[in-house]
Amino acid sequence: MQFLDLPQMFDDDPPYQPLLAVYASPWPGALAVWRSAATDAFTQIGSIDTRAGFGTLLSALGPGPSAVFDNGNVVDVELVEGVLSSVTDLQLFAGSNSLAVQAATGAWEIVQARDIALIGPRRYRLRSLLRGVRGTEAHIMAVKPAGARVILINSALLPVPLATTDIGIAWNWRLGPIGLDFADPKMVSVQYTPTAEGLRPFSPVHIAQPYLRGRMPGDYTISWIRRDRDLGADSWEAVEVPMSEASEAYEVDILDGATVKRTFRVPSPLALYTSGQQIADWGSTLGPCDTLNIRVVQISAAAGRGAATTQTLIF
Numbered sequence: 001m002q003f004l005d006l007p008q009m010f011d012d013d014p015p016y017q018p019l020l021a022v023y024a025s026p027w028p029g030a031l032a033v034w035r036s037a038a039t040d041a042f043t044q045i046g047s048i049d050t051r052a053g054f055g056t057l058l059s060a061l062g063p064g065p066s067a068v069f070d071n072g073n074v075v076d077v078e079l080v081e082g083v084l085s086s087v088t089d090l091q092l093f094a095g096s097n098s099l100a101v102q103a104a105t106g107a108w109e110i111v112q113a114r115d116i117a118l119i120g121p122r123r124y125r126l127r128s129l130l131r132g133v134r135g136t137e138a139h140i141m142a143v144k145p146a147g148a149r150v151i152l153i154n155s156a157l158l159p160v161p162l163a164t165t166d167i168g169i170a171w172n173w174r175l176g177p178i179g180l181d182f183a184d185p186k187m188v189s190v191q192y193t194p195t196a197e198g199l200r201p202f203s204p205v206h207i208a209q210p211y212l213r214g215r216m217p218g219d220y221t222i223s224w225i226r227r228d229r230d231l232g233a234d235s236w237e238a239v240e241v242p243m244s245e246a247s248e249a250y251e252v253d254i255l256d257g258a259t260v261k262r263t264f265r266v267p268s269p270l271a272l273y274t275s276g277q278q279i280a281d282w283g284s285t286l287g288p289c290d291t292l293n294i295r296v297v298q299i300s301a302a303a304g305r306g307a308a309t310t311q312t313l314i315f
Contacts, residue, residue: 005197007134016198017159021052034174034182042182053082053152061144066137070129082152084116098153103142110136135202164302167196201298201306202227210315217285222271249299290315
């Protein structure tokens with residue numbers, strides 16, 4: 001069994017619930033899922049009646065681009081359950097052939113594949129990849145060696161109901177055939193702590209470059225564009241990007257290597273870096289050909305800092 005803390009993938013999924021994937025052979029039939037914050041008083045919170053599509057990478061998946069097709073990587077996968085086949089662009093953009101691929105760090109990157117070839121029993125070659133889907137682009141660079149776990153993201157996964165107050169609690173989970181008591185020795189026990197990964201804001205984009213504007217040394221306004229985890233945020237018809245958070249909040253780190261010189265907390269996609277602050281940080285204002293490394297994150301009331309965008313500004 002494997003818990004997956006992922007962003008919402010499909011319209012009929014809850015906005016945020018971790019997913020539970022289970023595989024067993026032979027399959028014992030419907031399985032009850034129990035949960036407790038202690039070691040007793042378990043409550044059944046759902047059931048699973050379908051084996052999840054578990055698999056492994058047969059070849060390493062290297063780094064690649066986001067927001068465009070990754071045509072440089074071709075990866076082979078072996079599944080113990082489930083099938084894959086090629087899809088159209090429209091089917092892909094609607095979520096087909098979505099896989100969670102686990103990096104050596106334990107993080108999960110969501111990858112989609114348009115072109116699939118069967119190369120052996122339960123073995124597939126995946127081409128025309130979409131990487132870092134649904135805000136997981138921060139994990140594209142993480143090492144995913146041959147043997148890394150792969151799980152198909154589909155209706156075989158059980159959304160686990162959780163309140164935001166349940167996040168960060170080391171829950172005890174038990175899984176076993178329906179009809180058995182949670183204390184039955186046939187139950188499988190694991191501990192899993194939800195991290196609210198699926199609630200973290202996506203990384204901001206399009207941080208403005210000073211050299212493209214033309215400016216005199218002095219106060220400088222850092223600006224960017226917000227993204228949102230709402231599935232409607234990718235719509236070309238929307239006038240405004242949806243807002244999943246109750247209010248906007250961002251933090252901008254001014255970086256000196258790995259050291260944070262100062263942090264701005266702002267309520268909109270703008271942060272004023274005054275000439276006085278620049279002098280205090282660097283001994284002078286930032287002028288032509290100077291560079292500045294910054295990190296921008298959106299803040300979630302429930303999950304804290306979201307995915308970061310780090311960029312070098314050229315003045």
